[in-house]
Amino acid sequence: MSVCLRGVAKAFGTTEAVREVDLDIGRGELFTVLGPSGCGKTTLLRLVAGFERPSAGEVRVGDRLVAADGAWIPPERRRIGMVFQDYALFPHLSVERNVAFGLSRRERRREGRGGAAPKARAALELVGLQHKAERLPHELSGGERQRVALARALAPEPELVLLDEPFSSLDATLRADLRREVELILREAEATAVLVTHDQEEALSLADRLAVMRAGRVVQTGAPEEVYARPADRWAAGFLGEVNVVSGVRRGDRAVETWLGSFDARGVAAGVGGASAAAGSVHVAVRPEHLALRVDRLGNAEIVDREFRGHDVLYRLRHEVGGTVLVQLSSLELFEVGERVHVRPARAAVASVVD
């Protein structure tokens, strides 16, 4: 089921949590909304779910107008599955009864094998927890609770599932595994999913497409690769990961010449950069891994700090022209602090004009 937001705004008193948001989420898509805490992303999700009513604008789910001025469909009639940050499992009900909660009375009464409603059983099997059907939520581990919450949301076969920071209560090692697992489950269920998170890695690795939010507005939408490599503005660039912002001059409509070298700057998302595109001087954002190093006693930079991170290494360089530059390389080959190096754009390096 597709989701479509047009000019959606939500104010709580004088605070505007969501301002003029337009979004189109395609059928079957795994869509992520990424933003720092307090950016309005959870409010956006709650507006789609029907727990909040927009102050302005309209929300469409599938072909139904669910919220607009004069139109309102309450959450219980939207057929949307919801997974909360701390799972919100009903503590007084067994796993199976939690999962069966959203089924109609008729579906619940129809008993399959093992005495459970077939749909509840199927949902439990989907998340691999059929053997814990009789447990109470407090007897489960964090990861299991998460999967029960997902099964409960999926059991009534909704066409849209909303997930609010679903992995943030789990510890780091569990998180990565469960992330992949949840992605597979969602794809198997063929549901459209909207996931809200503040974790860049999570958003980038899970999403088909993502939206970056800041202060109630959507700053940028696009595929993860695109949003990461070509952020729309300086803030988005910094929020998605480490970045070098360097000044340069446009050469034609696809290249930017900077003191670090020449970068491919095609297809830059609209933004401040677009307006000044014709004018010569611009700033571009370059990811640290889009730069390469070579030991060169007469090179243009010196390594001042090395942060070893296991699979990769982040170097801090003092460049003879432009000051500090971050470079990220694989840990295969190590450079020493104090070494003189030559820094240049890596092969296929891209940059994004940010202002």
Add this chain to the structure above:
Amino acid sequence: MTALRRAGRSPRLPSPLLTAAAALVAAACALPLAYLLVRAASGGSAAWSVLARPQTAETVARTVALVTAVTLGATTVGGTLAWLVERTDLPLRRMWAVAAALPLAIPSYVAALALLATLGPGGALSRAVPGAGAVDITGFPGAGLALILSTYPYVYLLTAAALRRADPALEEAARGLGRSVRAVLFRVTLPLARPALGAGALLAALYALSDFGVVSLMRFDALTRVIFQQYRTLFDRTPAAVLGLVLVVLTVIVLVLEARARGRAASRAASTASRPAPPQALGRWRPVAVAFCAVVVGLALVLPLGVLGFWTLRGAAGAGLSAEVVTPAVNSLAVSLGAGAVATVAALPVALLVVRDPRALTRGLERLAYAANALPGVVIALALVFFAARYAGAVYGTLAVLMFAYLVRFLPQALSGARTALLAVSPQLEEVARALGRGPRSAFAAVTLPLAAPGLLAGAAIVFLSTMKELPATLLLRPIGFDTLATEVWTATSVSAYSRAAPAALLLVAVAAPIVLHLTARPDRHSRRGAEGLGAG
């Protein structure tokens, strides 16, 4: 655009029906005070002359003296016990911990009965020892002692819980910085316990101020007793109404003083202890400490139980075990169960509104409902007598008015129970239920209600217990010939008919004890609510 910007009512906000129900309950609670004001004001110059009488000033002075003595006594006794039990190597600490809280199950007028039966005129002592004929505990000493014995458990429970929560590392750090044991007690432990001591002192003061049973049995002319007598003996009801308002003013003063004294201290008790504090060695003071505990528990617990047991057996030996006590017992149970149910049902919409929609308006409603908590039972009863006689003659003198008085008086207890219970249920759970296709009412019934049920029941149990013990409103508002255990104990004790009073009192204690034990068994979770909830005399 303005039309578009019109904010829709969020689906989380409660329905107008709920708001209306809550407003109705709050208004009902405010009714007695409002009417009392009107009644006193309509008295005109007669009202002023009551205020100007020298007897009025004397009564107020007596009341203030009693309240001060009880507050100081209860705070000292309760605070000392809490420190001994929680922070020292007192022998048998666990036993003292339970025994010190148990007097909560003994209504204050039963404590007064026990003192009268032993130390009163014609009591056991004056009969047993020929030379002690002049022993007479009635008046200020008796009233003060009975009230201290009934109120120190509040201070004890709150302070003990605070000391248990306070991180012992603070005290250890002070020792490490070179302070003596005594210095640590006064400069670290006491300040840590101060908010709890203050809260306990407030409860003791309000209790002493509103108590009717003890002062009437001890024949001490505090405000409540004078109000009752004025009402009973005078045709003109203006004096009673005016004195009732004076009592209300004193109550407000106590509340204001406490709020001032508390200041910012309340936030200090936030720390949580990860481990129990190592006990402080009492050394040669151990026998003194044990003797202190023994005297307090002896007077507050053993003496009443002994006296009640003695007189019950003696009465049973004289005439077959009184059938007289059966009817009051049934009556007590019936009204108490009713009050528990009614108060809980009435508290639900108010609590729901406050928890779900904490706006200024709803907080106002809640305050209104709580305001009645501080109103002495005599005042509530008096206001309802006036009101019913004037405007609702049909229900005057019926159980309906009595139940209404219980509702006004004990709603705050049910309210705090319901509020805690509902707060513990995450609103997300209801949202999940909504997203899974349940309507608002179905979501509430399937999720919130079952999860809140234990808390609601606990609140109902406290109201039940308070109603069992309630005396002044029952005396003033009961239908003619309707006796409860509380009125039976009071009436019989007033005429020194201890063998008649004892079985009823023993029944009261027997009903209250398990509830008190349950509420104090997990002191950290319940003590505050429990201690406040159990206050009714």
